[in-house]
Amino acid sequence: MTGKRVHIQEVATRDGFQNEAQFVETDAKIALIDDLSACGYAKIEVTSFTSPKAIPALRDAEAVMHGIARRKGIVYTVLVPNIRGAERALSCGVDEVNLVMSVSESHNRTNLRMSREQSFAQLRDVIGVVKQTSVAINVSLSTAMGCPMEGDIAQEAVLGWMQRFADLGVHGVTLCDTTGMAFPSQVGALCAAARKRFPALELTLHFHNTRGMALANTLAALDAGIDRFDASLGGLGGCPYAPGATGNVCTEELVHMLELDGYDTGVDLSALLSASALLPGLIGHDVPSQLLKAGRRLDLHAMPGAASEGRPEQRAFDIN
Amino acid sequence: MTGKRVHIQEVATRDGFQNEAQFVETDAKIALIDDLSACGYAKIEVTSFTSPKAIPALRDAEAVMHGIARRKGIVYTVLVPNIRGAERALSCGVDEVNLVMSVSESHNRTNLRMSREQSFAQLRDVIGVVKQTSVAINVSLSTAMGCPMEGDIAQEAVLGWMQRFADLGVHGVTLCDTTGMAFPSQVGALCAAARKRFPALELTLHFHNTRGMALANTLAALDAGIDRFDASLGGLGGCPYAPGATGNVCTEELVHMLELDGYDTGVDLSALLSASALLPGLIGHDVPSQLLKAGRRLDLHAMPGAASEGRPEQRAFDIN
Structure with missing residues (x-):
């Protein structure tokens, strides 16, 4: 796999921040996204043009979209739930809109407060509007690998929803393991x-x-030929069905593994770790990232006994 | 891979407990190991016959080994550093002794306070003693996939140390990714x-x-034909080079994935989760296990709005 390109798409400022109790100030969001733009992502999901009442954490969507310094080569995408959101997003000159619905009826009703057919009709209208522009359209299918209320999701059901959106001419589909049920x-x-x-x-x-x-x-996805992954800086992003559990796959851990395995992500891991280290200050708590605590595999340690300030204590037989 | 047997070996009461500040009472250790014996493991690393001064957490090795109810079919192994430890272990009737040294010189000197050649000579003597009995001998090679002080470890170096121990007639070797550097x-x-x-x-x-x-x-190891893995209940076990970082691979997460992928581990995951839930009470803090927080993938949730006591709060658009 040496040198094979894998595209990394950051979702922390949307999928991550929307779950945070503490509001991240608009200037801080913009500064973080500008830092991320320097990291070498293929795509950044900047924010969500949902109702400020539904997701107050992202009530500053326009200000953030207008405030960031966009880099050539990065696709700046935003989540859009409906026509109103699409109009707001288009007025900000986004590169892509990301639409979302669930493959399972229960989850769609719980999360989006409507049936899947209602969601589909609404998204079809959004697609009709956006297709009059040059803005790209992606559809994220939630619960594609399992629903926390219904359980297993048939592969054919996922492919069926992909077909309906492909028929509408969307350019991309994201298969979401929304609550970590995939194996x-x-x-x-x-x-x-x-x-x-x-x-x-x-x-x-x-x-x-x-x-x-x-x-x-x-x-497993790489082995099946997939070359594009969402990930969240620091592992931000929660799962309401598992309080305290880890959220989205952690971007720095994903990039670290892929680069070690010889893939070309284009992402600067050092810059990523520096950005991730800022997160606790922004959200008021620690992040799930293990790599942030442990460092990269070749971030070596000195032998104890030499100048050992800040070095870990060693005990005999403590490691295996 | 459906039905292919994979052997699970529990190390929490040795590799996990030795890192804990809080002493786990001998009766509690015995009760936990007896619970684990009912879970269907291939092997349980019960304790360590090291100096009580070096590892006070395991100073009750004899009492634990004598106190547990051993089940047919499970190999009860113990860590042994030297002849004295081997004699103590043999007097308790263990099924196997597990010897340990590092593939990297720096780590061996740091962890075992001697050179690799000194370690090898000492372990050769232990092997000589144990081979006079019917007790099995395993050698755990630390830092086989990277040393936190030296960095990369040449594959040939690992194979070379395996060869030296194979020549001495040991029956098993464990390749240890001691500080989580493997990819x-x-x-x-x-x-x-x-x-x-x-x-x-x-x-x-x-x-x-x-x-x-x-x-x-x-x-990756399964793909290369490996069918035997160490794991630690709850993910217990630390890494002194990464304070706060996750330790050993978590047994329940390993078994959960393997069973979903169609492997036969022989392990009762429900019983495992029940045992893991006891750990915080024994060690005085939370454990890294994500599965303990999230539940198995098909531990389903009710739709909100029905009787919702203890159910997660749902907000619109909060999940992807």
Whole structure:
């Protein structure tokens, strides 16, 4: 796999921040996104043009979109739930809109307060509006690898929803493991089937680490030919069904593994870790990122006994 | 891979407890190990016959070994550093002794306070003593996938140390990713080489989740034909080089993934989760296990709006 390109898409300022109790100031959001723009992402999901009442954490969507310094080569995308959101997003000159609905009826009703058919009709209208512009359209399918209320989701159901959106001419689909229910063999089978049936669609995998399998699932997706992944800086992003559990796959951990395995992500891991280190100050709590605590695998330690300030204490037989 | 047998070896009461500040009472250790014996493990590393001064957390090794109710079919192994430890272990009737040294000189000197050649000479003597009995001998090679002080470890160096121990007639070798430096392609290559060169050795992989890659590395090892893994209940076990970072791969997360992928671990995941839930009470703090927080992937949730006591709050657009 040496040198094979993998596209990394950052979602922390949307999928991450929308779950945070503490409001991140607009200037801080803009500064963080500008830092991220320097990291080498393929795409950044900047914010969400939802109702400020529904998601107050992202009530400053216009100000953020207007405030950031956009870099050539990065796709700046935003989440859009409806026509009103699409109009707001288009007025800010976004590169892409990201639409969302769930593959499972229960989750769609719980999360979006309507049936899947109502969601589809609404998104079809949004697609009609956006297609009159040059702005790209991605659809994120939630619960594509399991629903926390319904359980297993049939692969054919996922492919069926992909088909309906492909027929409307969207350019990309994201398969979301919304609550971390995916497992490797399932991921491999679904990804292979989706690539075979929709070779022209830009296909993204969106994993959560709720049950620790996000990087293992990534390996399975890579093996099935997937080359595009959502990830969240610091591992931000929660799962309301598992309080205290880890959220989205952590960007720096994903990039760290991919680069070690010889993939070309284009992402500057040092810059990423510096940006991630700012998060606790912005959101008021620690982040799930293990890599931020442990450092990269070749961030070496001195032998104890030499100048040991700040070095870990060693005890005999403490390690295996 | 449906139905392929994978052997799970529990190390929490040795590799986990030795890192804990709070002493776990002997009766509690025995009760936990008896619970674990009912879970269906292939092997349990019960304790360590090291100096009580070096590792006070395991100063009750004899009492624990004598106190547990041993089940047929489970190998009860213990860590042994030297002849004195071996004699203590043999007097307790262990099934196996587990010897340990590092592949890297720096780590061996730091962790074991002697050179690798000194360690080898000492372990050779231990092997000589144990071989006069019917007790099995395993050697755990620390830092086999990277040393926190020296960095990369050449594959040939690992195979060389395996060869020296194979020549002494040990029955098994464990390759330990002591500080979580392994990555999937490295694991795959090392495991394939080790299996090819030592087809008769019982080969175990011992991963840490320090940088989030433990389950991804497990997939890579499985692909290379490995069928035996160490793991630690709750993810107990620290890394002194990464304070606050996750420790050993979490047994329940490993079993959860393997069973979903169709492997036969023989382990009762429900019983495992019940045992893991006891750990915080024993050690005085939360454990890294994500699965303990999130539940199994098909532990479903009710739709909100019905009787919702204890159910997660739902907000519109909060999940992807």
